[in-house]
Amino acid sequence: MKTSIALNQENLGLMPSNVQTPSYDRNKVTTSIVHIGVGNFHRSHEAYYTNELMERYGIMDCGICGIGLLDYDRRIYNILKDQDGLYTLVIKNLDGTRSAKIIGSLVEYIFAPENPIAVIEKMANPDIKIISLTITEGGYNLNEATGEFNFSNPVIVEDMKNPMSPKTVFGYLAQALKLRKERGIAGCTIQSCDNIQGNGDVAKKALLNYVAKAEPELQSWIEKNVSFPNAMVDRITPVTVADDIKNLQDEFLVDDQWPVVCEPFIQWVIEDNFANGRPEWEKVGAQFVKNVVPFENMKLRLLNAGHSVLGMLGALHGYKTIDEAARDEDFSIFLKAFMDEEVTPILGDLGDINLEQYKQSLIKRFQNVYIKDIIPRICLESSAKIPIFLLPTIKGQLQGDAKIARAAFVVAAWCKYNDGVDENGNSYEIVDAMSNELIRAAALSHQTPIRFLEIEAIFGKLVSDKTFVDAFLTSLEMLRSKKVKDCVKEMNSKLASK
Ligand code: CS2
Numbered sequence: 001m002k003t004s005i006a007l008n009q010e011n012l013g014l015m016p017s018n019v020q021t022p023s024y025d026r027n028k029v030t031t032s033i034v035h036i037g038v039g040n041f042h043r044s045h046e047a048y049y050t051n052e053l054m055e056r057y058g059i060m061d062c063g064i065c066g067i068g069l070l071d072y073d074r075r076i077y078n079i080l081k082d083q084d085g086l087y088t089l090v091i092k093n094l095d096g097t098r099s100a101k102i103i104g105s106l107v108e109y110i111f112a113p114e115n116p117i118a119v120i121e122k123m124a125n126p127d128i129k130i131i132s133l134t135i136t137e138g139g140y141n142l143n144e145a146t147g148e149f150n151f152s153n154p155v156i157v158e159d160m161k162n163p164m165s166p167k168t169v170f171g172y173l174a175q176a177l178k179l180r181k182e183r184g185i186a187g188c189t190i191q192s193c194d195n196i197q198g199n200g201d202v203a204k205k206a207l208l209n210y211v212a213k214a215e216p217e218l219q220s221w222i223e224k225n226v227s228f229p230n231a232m233v234d235r236i237t238p239v240t241v242a243d244d245i246k247n248l249q250d251e252f253l254v255d256d257q258w259p260v261v262c263e264p265f266i267q268w269v270i271e272d273n274f275a276n277g278r279p280e281w282e283k284v285g286a287q288f289v290k291n292v293v294p295f296e297n298m299k300l301r302l303l304n305a306g307h308s309v310l311g312m313l314g315a316l317h318g319y320k321t322i323d324e325a326a327r328d329e330d331f332s333i334f335l336k337a338f339m340d341e342e343v344t345p346i347l348g349d350l351g352d353i354n355l356e357q358y359k360q361s362l363i364k365r366f367q368n369v370y371i372k373d374i375i376p377r378i379c380l381e382s383s384a385k386i387p388i389f390l391l392p393t394i395k396g397q398l399q400g401d402a403k404i405a406r407a408a409f410v411v412a413a414w415c416k417y418n419d420g421v422d423e424n425g426n427s428y429e430i431v432d433a434m435s436n437e438l439i440r441a442a443a444l445s446h447q448t449p450i451r452f453l454e455i456e457a458i459f460g461k462l463v464s465d466k467t468f469v470d471a472f473l474t475s476l477e478m479l480r481s482k483k484v485k486d487c488v489k490e491m492n493s494k495l496a497s498k
Contacts, residue, residue, distance in 0.1 A: 041134055198296070415476055
């Protein structure tokens with residue numbers, strides 16, 4: 001048996017021919033992007049697009065410096081240090097074939113807890129034109145229902161007290177932008193790559209809220225010199241599991257401690273609003289448009305919400321992965337009807353987009369058996385996801401023809417999900433910043449079902465909408481007396497005739 005080759009710069013030349021390696025000289029790459037949150041998604045998406053620019057067009061001035069803000073990031077920091085910033089992207093096609101590509105665009109990495117000043121200085125460096133973010137849906141620290149910045153968050157309190165050793169993205173951005181202002185350096189773009197409606201607007205709002213209290217004299221400078229483009233980002237990127245590491249060693253002889261696996265599909269639609277220039281990502285497939293709203297609506301409310309539908313129903317049933325749930329006929333009928341009857345009516349004018357084709361392609365993507373996207377990844381942090389992915393659909397529908405039965409059923413399934421045990425009696429952990437509140441509300445809902453909807457930070461005023469509340473209560477009662485699959489079958493046949 002051939003031995004696998006440790007991934008690092010020196011060994012790139014030893015990689016077998018079925019592994020694509022950077023053909024450009026990484027020493028010539030200069031850094032103009034700082035990225036906060038180097039998780040799997042950043043590595044399958046922005047870093048991939050940027051690598052393609054280097055590889056196919058020899059554009060070398062868009063290297064990325066990754067930043068790890070959290071103690072949790074220590075592992076990726078150590079691995080990337082060992083591997084000279086290199087990692088493998090394994091693309092898993094629908095027909096079961098895979099390709100392995102080593103990505104070289106990540107050329108620096110700073111672990112913030114060890115060196116906060118280096119991070120601030122890097123972000124303030126005049127060569128840096130873009131600070132991009134994947135800090136998750138919940139990372140913007142805004143209350144979902146009120147939209148207000150949460151100043152009582154203990155890490156925010158700490159950042160206000162110790163501005164030179166920040167812990168949060170807002171603390172870092174404020175200090176770095178302050179330096180740029182003081183030193184007369186041009187502004188930059190803060191580019192959110194998170195799954196949020198108006199992600200640029202949200203990033204701007206959160207930062208300006210923070211700055212208004214922490215560094216008030218910086219506010220107007222930011223408004224004049226920093227831009228926050230909105231964008232829709234898409235590529236299904238599951239959690240890396242031990243088998244992925246082993247398969248990469250067996251099939252491609254690459255010994256990578258943390259490769260990334262993903263689907264072949266990729267999309268990035270960006271508002272062309274960059275304060276200090278940008279890479280020509282359009283050369284490698286990104287779309288620059290004036291208005292990203294239709295694309296965001298479509299993606300968040302169909303793909304991401306579709307994931308939540310399959311995730312919640314699948315978790316109760318005891319499925320482990322999204323493809324299992326998506327290949328369950330009852331669930332897929334339910335999902336398609338949810339998309340057609342409850343989401344499509346509120347999407348409005350999508351211009352040239354062929355929506356039917358998009359929905360069909362989503363179902364195929366969900367069913368990709370090679371992706372093995374685990375259901376716990378989809379269900380984690382639902383308190384930050386559901387208000388973005390699903391509740392806008394309910395609110396939109398309530399103003400129109402009010403078809404919300406399936407969406408309300410998913411909210412009820414989420415309530416039941418927070419009991420922490422599936423229908424086979426297997427328990428699982430609720431991974432969520434609001435887990436205590438969710439678990440408590442779900443427990444109370446056994447006696448008084450509406451308690452779940454009383455979590456104001458999530459549902460806001462929806463608790464007083466009778467149509468929604470009735471639909472939720474009917475669903476929860478059904479889910480607590482029957483198996484989820486039987487409920488779904490019943491809903492499929494009952495609602496089909498309407
Ligand atoms: C998922 C997303 O986290 C989730 O719930 O829906 O991570 C999804 O896989 C990506 O947005 C795909 O682009």
